[in-house]
Amino acid sequence: MTQITATTKEAYKLIHKGALAFGRAERQGFRIDVEYCQKKKEHLSRKIAHLQKKLEETKLIKTWKESIKGQINTDSNHQLAHVLYNVMKITPPKTTKSGKGATDEDALTQINLPGIQLILQIRKLRKMRDTYLDAFLREQTGGYIHPFFNLHTVRTYRSSSDRPNFQNIPKRDKEAMQICRRALFPRPGHQLLAVDFSGIEVMIAACYHKDPTMLSYLEDPHSDMHGDMAHQIFVLDEYDAEIEKAGGLKKIPEFKVLRNATKNGFVFPQFYGDYYGNNAVSLACEWGKLSKGKWKKGQGLPMPDGHLSDHLIKNGIKSFDQFTEHMKKIEEDFWDRRFAVYGQWRKDWVKEYQKKGFFDMHTGFRCKGVMSRNEVCNYPIQGAAFHCLLWSFIEVDRIMQEEQWDSRLIGQIHDEMLLDVHPDELEHVTRTIQKVTCQDLSKAWPWIITPLEITNSLSPVDCSWGNMEDIDL
């Protein structure tokens, strides 16, 4: 097991002060609409029962009943895998870690039998009801939940949260987000304010490797790393005039999708230690909507003048295998040329760890024990990035008490802090946090050589966490 220790007095203090600041947020709690949770739970239960009834009428369930002794359970993935892969003899689209046929969303979508969609819909609704609304009701007392924030559980010296977990409430799926976050409110007459660091892990990584190309990307607000990578991966040279005219890749909807795919299917996975093989599947199949075989014309995502397959074929990439080869070259170029200093840092950092048996974070924590290459490269970044939030949280908490704010810190999600603010204090609170996060922190920790930026989002007075809107200050 990896052991982590504070090697500096400052690191030791950070944890102690952090525990106290989190304790105050825990005691404060997050106001919850109990009646809404109960009503929504019943509503979801009715919906689930309805879908269950429809599921009962499918051929899949008929086969299921014939092949299972005793009571069938449509919530059992074990039984589902048996029916699909043993009885119906379908080839599993993918396997689980332990080598059995997978029944996750990705696998089931590829099978796409009548009834499969119903199972997936039921899963989503059950997740909302059982993992979130149920937990809120179970944990609430006096109309408030008091999520815990732990500083002693995570290998990288991040935090975790439980009872209930405040750090995994739905956000990306808009329907699930609304249903779950609609349960949580500021105190009467107050607003919710969320402040998060923009790209903090990339910023902190650069404080270790100091790659000049990366530093200029981070310092120049007009540069666009993901856009440049999308341009290279999808060979967009022929559109240069068009992109120039639009004022950037992001301004053309078709290319914005490719940029997003690049960011989430190549750049970030590469930073975490992924390789071109997985990237190729993610980019071509999941994002690009292309097949794993030879490509035909008119397939995949739309382009300004046709489809993705047309464009790639024209540029000599005619199949998934050729795209994989292409991605191999992109990866080499990424680490050996574009970010050569970053690439060398990773090699040196691992070598140094192998020699010493430990490494130190910028924030004064030492990690020792047996770790993989990816762990050795990721931990110091993930840990120190969270410590930026922790330091800021402690400082905001201190000022909040000293100035006797009515506003309160109520939680934190790794790179974001959440406050329940009085409207009259909003401007002062946001200014204070801006100063703490973007100025004071960098002064306190001179190893931070990248600009730190935050974004704010706000709910209207008396509106729920499902109503956050970005604000400029």
Place this chain on the structure above:
DNA sequence: GGAACTCGCCAC
């Protein structure tokens, strides 16, 4: 009857 496991899925 509870501990420990697998699987799936939510967040950063």
Place this chain on the structure above:
DNA sequence: AAACGTGGCGAGTTCC
């Protein structure tokens, strides 16, 4: 040579 980092948690299942 290998191949995505960190968590919590619910349900089902298996082990003791």
